[in-house]
Amino acid sequence: MMWNFNQFLHNIAIIDEAGHQSTYADLKNESEKLAKVFDRRCLVFNFCANQKGSLLGYLTLINHNIVPVMLETDLNKEFSSHLIATYKPDYLWVPQDVSNQFHYECVFSTWNYELLKTEFTNCYPLHEDLALLLTTSGSTGSPKLVRQSYQNILANTKSIVKYLELDEKERPITTLPMHYTYGLSILNTHLYVGASMILTEKTLMQKEFWQQFRDYQATSFGGVPYTYEMLDKLRFFRMELPHLRTMTQAGGKLSPELHKKFAEYALANNKRFFIMYGQTEATARMSYLPHEKALEKYGSMGIAIPDGEFSLIDEEGHLIHEAEIVGELIYKGENVTMGYAESGEDLIKEDLWKGILVTGDMARRDKDGFYYIVGRKKRFLKIFGSRINLDETERMIRATFSDLECACGGTDDKMSVFITDESKKNDVLKFLAEKTGLNPVAFKMMFLEQIPRNESGKILYTALEAYL
Numbered sequence: 001m002m003w004n005f006n007q008f009l010h011n012i013a014i015i016d017e018a019g020h021q022s023t024y025a026d027l028k029n030e031s032e033k034l035a036k037v038f039d040r041r042c043l044v045f046n047f048c049a050n051q052k053g054s055l056l057g058y059l060t061l062i063n064h065n066i067v068p069v070m071l072e073t074d075l076n077k078e079f080s081s082h083l084i085a086t087y088k089p090d091y092l093w094v095p096q097d098v099s100n101q102f103h104y105e106c107v108f109s110t111w112n113y114e115l116l117k118t119e120f121t122n123c124y125p126l127h128e129d130l131a132l133l134l135t136t137s138g139s140t141g142s143p144k145l146v147r148q149s150y151q152n153i154l155a156n157t158k159s160i161v162k163y164l165e166l167d168e169k170e171r172p173i174t175t176l177p178m179h180y181t182y183g184l185s186i187l188n189t190h191l192y193v194g195a196s197m198i199l200t201e202k203t204l205m206q207k208e209f210w211q212q213f214r215d216y217q218a219t220s221f222g223g224v225p226y227t228y229e230m231l232d233k234l235r236f237f238r239m240e241l242p243h244l245r246t247m248t249q250a251g252g253k254l255s256p257e258l259h260k261k262f263a264e265y266a267l268a269n270n271k272r273f274f275i276m277y278g279q280t281e282a283t284a285r286m287s288y289l290p291h292e293k294a295l296e297k298y299g300s301m302g303i304a305i306p307d308g309e310f311s312l313i314d315e316e317g318h319l320i321h322e323a324e325i326v327g328e329l330i331y332k333g334e335n336v337t338m339g340y341a342e343s344g345e346d347l348i349k350e351d352l353w354k355g356i357l358v359t360g361d362m363a364r365r366d367k368d369g370f371y372y373i374v375g376r377k378k379r380f381l382k383i384f385g386s387r388i389n390l391d392e393t394e395r396m397i398r399a400t401f402s403d404l405e406c407a408c409g410g411t412d413d414k415m416s417v418f419i420t421d422e423s424k425k426n427d428v429l430k431f432l433a434e435k436t437g438l439n440p441v442a443f444k445m446m447f448l449e450q451i452p453r454n455e456s457g458k459i460l461y462t463a464l465e466a467y468l
Helices: 024-035 052-063 077-087 096-101 150-164 181-192 207-215 225-233 256-268 344-348 390-400 422-436 461-467
Strands: 012-015 021-023 043-048 067-072 091-095 105-110 113-117 130-135 145-149 220-223 246-249 272-277 287-289 309-313 327-332 339-341 356-365 371-376 380-383 386-389 406-411 414-419 443-447
Touching: 012 024, 021 024, 024 052, 024 105, 043 052, 043 077, 052 067, 052 091, 052 113, 052 181, 067 077, 077 344, 091 096, 096 113, 130 150, 145 150, 150 181, 181 220, 220 225, 225 246, 225 256, 246 256, 256 272, 309 356, 339 344, 371 390, 380 414, 386 390, 390 406, 390 414, 390 422, 406 461, 414 422, 414 461, 422 443
Parallel strands: 043 067, 043 091, 067 130, 220 246, 246 272, 414 443
Antiparallel strands: 012 021, 091 113, 105 113, 130 145, 145 339, 272 287, 309 327, 327 356, 356 371, 380 386, 406 414
16 A cells, blocks of 8 residues: 555645545545445546546555556547557546546446546556556657556655655645656655645646645645746745745746745745656656755756665766766666556566666766756767757847747758747847857747647647658
């Protein structure tokens, strides 16, 4: 059993948008009712929302040896049908207001969620260690899922609890979707210590979110880089949030400028700011920057989490021992998942990665042992013989032209630069030519009204490929 609610029965587990409170005893009682429906270990699709019914489903399935696939509620109908046909789940756990989209019988309902029985029954055998399936980051129609084990989840949960020093006094508010590995890890860790979750589907762009933040006395929140970009524009630093103690950031590299800005705010206001690094393939998180180092080491992703280990390798696969040499980042730890599934037949597969993850990220290590992400291994172009980092190019543009969004892609010898202000095309082009020393013909400037992003704020580079 992943979560033992017995030691926290009288604690408040959930505060919903309306302010209604549910204790761990309430959660346990409803969970036991739901669990009685299942007579065997099987596969269930959980269509997630930041609602207590969704959380109930997830906790019940994990705690009772049922394997959930965590999916977004408003998933493209064609894609959800494709996933159902590919993996043949025994049940769907869905919000009541969308259950009519699926023509299956409801066999149980509670907390505004329904359990629907599909026409499938144990179509594919499940590996005994398989606990959870999550879509890969930025997934757009791919049936590829990450296979997480019970040990993966428990090890990463314990590690995060340790370095964030979490206890039952915490009261985080949801800012990330439940089907996203980072958002899910916030739930895992806080429920593990008996804390209270504030569940809301409001976004930080809505005044109702901040009202709930104050009314329910939120102590922490997590965000991806885009979250912090928006907070900066929302004049977050002027807000009165007396109960806020901790801010965490993962899901991509925060610009050094914003990292420094939020670190300074935290230091001046007696709050903790943690930069972290992770991937779905490592359950959730692999590194953290201790909050007391947030300003001194701004721009860094920090050090490996407790019981984790980093190394760097060169293009020939040799270990890099020297400081300040860029190489591919390798991670070792119990939270490295079992590998991918691309079909139902893959659900019985053994652990293919054996605790070692080749991250695909390029990084350097300073003399003190702190790591800095340079960019994705595949996010480099060779233009007229020069190796250009697309992530760094985006960072430079954002730092200079703060009033526009941008994204970079392309092929060797031609970089495509997408911006959201057509009038700035020539200015950005001139800036890039000067900064890189490349001829302006190396850049193709393109205008988009909006840069495509997924709901966790990451740029959908695959969606930009149609314009290349």
